[in-house]
Amino acid sequence: MQLSPAEPLGELSAQLVEEERQDSVELAVIGLGYVGLPLAREAASVGLRVAGLDRDPRVVAGLNSGRSHVDDVSDEDVRRMREAGFTAYTDDACLTRAQTVVICVPTPLSTDGGPDLSAVTSAARAVARRLQPGQLVVLESTTYPGTTEEVVRPLLEESGLRAGDDFALAFSPERIDPGNTTHGLRETPKVVGGCTPSCTAEAVAFYGKLVDTVVEAKGTREAEMAKLLENTYRHVNIALVNELAIISRELNVDVWDAIRCADTKPFGFQAFRPSAGVGGHCIPIDPNYLSYKVRSSLGYDFRFVELAQDVNRRMPEYVVRRAQDLLNTAGRPLSGSRVLLLGVTYKPDVADQRESPALPVARLLRARNAEVSFHDPHVPLWTVDGTTVPRVGDLMTAVREHDLTILLQDHSAYDLPSLADEARLLFDTRGRIFRPGVEVL
Structure with missing residues (x-):
């Protein structure tokens, strides 16, 4: 400043x-x-x-x-x-x-x-x-x-x-x-x-x-560390469930149901859920401050943080790979397909786009020659690497016209059952729509 x-x-x-x-x-x-x-x-x-x-x-x-x-x-x-x-x-x-x-x-x-x-x-x-x-x-x-x-x-x-x-x-x-x-x-x-x-x-x-x-x-250092501990805790646990989501699919396990069951335990467990990545200023950024301090002051890596960063950073690539598989199963290549991204903010019901995983997802889709559009009730204009991404007007018409719709953020304004009914193909990265024909992360 x-x-x-x-x-x-x-x-x-x-x-x-x-x-x-x-x-x-x-x-x-x-x-x-x-x-x-x-x-x-x-x-x-x-x-x-x-x-x-x-x-x-x-x-x-x-x-x-x-x-x-x-x-x-x-x-x-x-x-x-x-x-x-x-x-x-x-x-x-x-x-x-x-x-x-x-x-x-x-x-x-x-x-x-x-x-x-x-x-x-x-x-x-x-x-x-x-x-x-x-x-x-x-x-x-x-x-x-x-x-x-x-x-x-x-x-x-x-x-x-x-x-x-x-x-x-x-x-x-x-x-x-x-x-x-x-x-x-x-x-x-x-x-x-x-x-x-x-x-x-x-x-x-x-x-x-x-x-x-x-x-x-106790002092300023303890207060500073408390903030980093809060967000590193979340970062590491999100990375855990993100990697579990990848592993569970290969093991033919419904990770969402496993999380639901584990969450019934009244002690010793807190539920975290998979996603296309982590966003906002805090979780993807703050743990870096701690690993930086450890590396610069002590000369070695904070391995838990480094591993969590690696796992969460790879989630957009995993989402795009799953999207490509879904299209291939339907007999379409990703190249040339029309893909609609729903929700480009980092969390539901806000306009904040800081570190949103929607950005790398869109970038990867474009690199594979997909035609990318978006809809977000809180974002009237969205650019990726300086290029404006087309924003659809009538949402239900758009999901019917696009080859694939990817739910990246479950804003409360979205009628999820109707989206599932109308979309040609729907990929839910938020674990909100469990019904036949809907692909869930």
């Missing part, structure tokens, strides 16, 4: 400083995306004065006009935030007025397989330019253990202030689950770890205003 440079605080007149302090806010959120905007909304809803900082002027202009760009935050939510005093900025001068600053910027993968911390370091430098004694600074961006202490803290202390003495510094992993209407920010326990016990106490007091349960970690 490259924030616009601002004049040093020392160049501001004492009068301006005093005016800014009188116009103080309880919270400034840096990064107004899937994590930062719900946080700002929750804070505004409990009566806190909130400012937002984002590098994208379109996002800032939209929010200040009452428009949301995030699935889980409605335009009405933004209008209520504005009525409560929320304002978005592109200028980091707003940080001077904040009692608490929370950094919620993206950490995508870098070329070496670790997290790209450029947005984090840019945000930390912006905070350092405006850092005031008594402020609380929290990093929520997912990263490897040690980032808060080894990267963010030194940048903040370039201000001349010291963490634990002059200001508080903590890490609190985001746990936003897009589309989840049961466990929102308030209902999901918040893990907090500070650089010192006093830092932790300040962060706990802040988050206690927003969430029902705050969990204290």
